[in-house]
Amino acid sequence: MTLTDPAPATRTADRVTDRTSARAFVDTHVVPYADVYDRAGRVPEDLLQRVAEAGLWAPFLPPGSGGAGMDLVTLGEVHEEVGRGCSSLRSLLTVHTMVSWTVQRWGTPAQRERWTTLLGSGQVLGAFCLSEPGAGSDTSGITTTAAESGGGWVLNGVKTWTTGGQRADLFLVFARTAASIGAFLVPREAPGVRVRPIHDMLGTRASMLAEISFDDVVLGPDALLGPSGFTAGMVLTGTLDLGRYSVAAGSLGILQACLEASSGYAARRRVGGSALRELPLIQAKLSDMVTDARAARLLVAEAGRLKDAGESATLMATWVAKYFASTAAVRHAAEAVQIHGANGCSPDYPVARLYRDAKVMEIIEGSNEIQRITIAGQAEREKTT
Numbered sequence: 001m002t003l004t005d006p007a008p009a010t011r012t013a014d015r016v017t018d019r020t021s022a023r024a025f026v027d028t029h030v031v032p033y034a035d036v037y038d039r040a041g042r043v044p045e046d047l048l049q050r051v052a053e054a055g056l057w058a059p060f061l062p063p064g065s066g067g068a069g070m071d072l073v074t075l076g077e078v079h080e081e082v083g084r085g086c087s088s089l090r091s092l093l094t095v096h097t098m099v100s101w102t103v104q105r106w107g108t109p110a111q112r113e114r115w116t117t118l119l120g121s122g123q124v125l126g127a128f129c130l131s132e133p134g135a136g137s138d139t140s141g142i143t144t145t146a147a148e149s150g151g152g153w154v155l156n157g158v159k160t161w162t163t164g165g166q167r168a169d170l171f172l173v174f175a176r177t178a179a180s181i182g183a184f185l186v187p188r189e190a191p192g193v194r195v196r197p198i199h200d201m202l203g204t205r206a207s208m209l210a211e212i213s214f215d216d217v218v219l220g221p222d223a224l225l226g227p228s229g230f231t232a233g234m235v236l237t238g239t240l241d242l243g244r245y246s247v248a249a250g251s252l253g254i255l256q257a258c259l260e261a262s263s264g265y266a267a268r269r270r271v272g273g274s275a276l277r278e279l280p281l282i283q284a285k286l287s288d289m290v291t292d293a294r295a296a297r298l299l300v301a302e303a304g305r306l307k308d309a310g311e312s313a314t315l316m317a318t319w320v321a322k323y324f325a326s327t328a329a330v331r332h333a334a335e336a337v338q339i340h341g342a343n344g345c346s347p348d349y350p351v352a353r354l355y356r357d358a359k360v361m362e363i364i365e366g367s368n369e370i371q372r373i374t375i376a377g378q379a380e381r382e383k384t385t
């Protein structure tokens with residue numbers, strides 16, 4: 001199988017509006033090719049184009065801005081389905097979602113006018129640049145600077161592990177200003193922006209990671225999102241929360257994929273005259289996958305419902321959902337490999353990729369150590385208020 005997705009274009013039928021249409025899209029255009037993309041280290045252009053035709057890049061944007069006004073519960077279901085098929089593609093959707101949502105939520109009318117339709121249609125792809133070589137979990141340690149100059153800004157610094165950085169057209173960059181930390185929209189073609197691809201990661205290998213350096217990049221005053229000094233708390237918290245929600249849903253997708261692969265394999269594979277699925281120890285593994293998938297789905301849906309209702313309790317619900325779903329995905333991906341035996345270690349079955357991708361979920365959008373600290377802190381506050 002080649003890197004080109006040979007499935008015939010079915011443009012109208014491919015429009016994704018809910019879980020059912022997302023499932024059909026993923027089963028047709030993603031599942032058969034995800035291992036090919038993983039080995040190639042990139043998602044091909046024709047799939048990115050198909051995602052655009054399906055309206056998948058930012059369906060939560062209002063109609064008229066390239067979106068479909070999709071609610072966030074449905075968006076979670078769609079990202080679960082994409083994550084079931086390919087975590088690399090889901091990662092690209094996640095960071096694009098973060099950029100599009102941030103522009104829509106905090107952009108000035110002029111910024112929205114300039115970017116939302118392009119982002120909604122997928123003509124412009126976004127990437128999220130927070131992490132640096134010296135600052136990951138501790139975002140207060142970032143050293144990229146944005147200095148005011150001539151009414152605009154001059155950006156200097158290095159961002160790393162930028163998902164989609166090899167391909168993105170627009171970077172949402174967090175940089176230190178005199179006042180606090182600001183969020184800046186930086187077009188890829190701005191002079192002084194350099195992109196260095198990062199290859200051969202453990203998981204999400206097709207998500208086209210890059211290190212992005214900014215060397216005296218001159219930006220206009222309209223590059224800053226939100227009033228100066230305002231962004232540090234609001235934009236970062238809100239944007240990371242939405243990214244985390246997408247990762248929770250994507251982790252659930254991995255878990256569901258492990259379940260589907262394992263139950264299929266356990267039905268076919270025979271040992272000692274019976275199918276694997278008839279063995280009590282294998283049944284125990286499958287029943288734990290079913291149980292955790294159902295629990296994770298409820299947690300993700302609850303986080304989405306609270307987002308749609310505009311309730312701040314969604315932050316805690318999203319931490320819990322991401323923590324639960326990502327740890328369950330790692331546990332069950334390991335069991336899925338176990339159920340497949342040597343086949344599970346080979347490139348012929350998807351579970352090895354699912355296992356590698358699952359591990360990444362415990363690190364991104366707030367590592368699970370940070371999630372646990374945050375969940376415990378919030379639980380304590382809820383007890384005392």
Ligand SMILES: Cc1cc2nc3c(=O)[nH]c(=O)nc-3n(C[C@H](O)[C@H](O)[C@H](O)COP(=O)(O)OP(=O)(O)OC[C@H]3O[C@@H](n4cnc5c(N)ncnc54)[C@H](O)[C@@H]3O)c2cc1C
Pocket residue numbers: 095128129130131132135136137138160161162163164201203204209360363364365366367368369370373
């Ligand atoms: C595949 C992939 C894609 C990514 N995509 C992006 C992206 O698009 N944009 C972006 O900005 N970043 C991205 N990242 C970076 C990611 O957000 C960071 O890796 C993550 O925030 C953790 O930071 P770190 O790797 O620097 O680990 P560190 O912060 O150095 O932490 C190392 C370890 O120490 C633990 N730790 C840290 N602080 C504490 C504490 N207080 N108590 C206990 N334990 C602690 C951590 O949990 C971790 O296990 C990506 C990473 C990966 C692997």
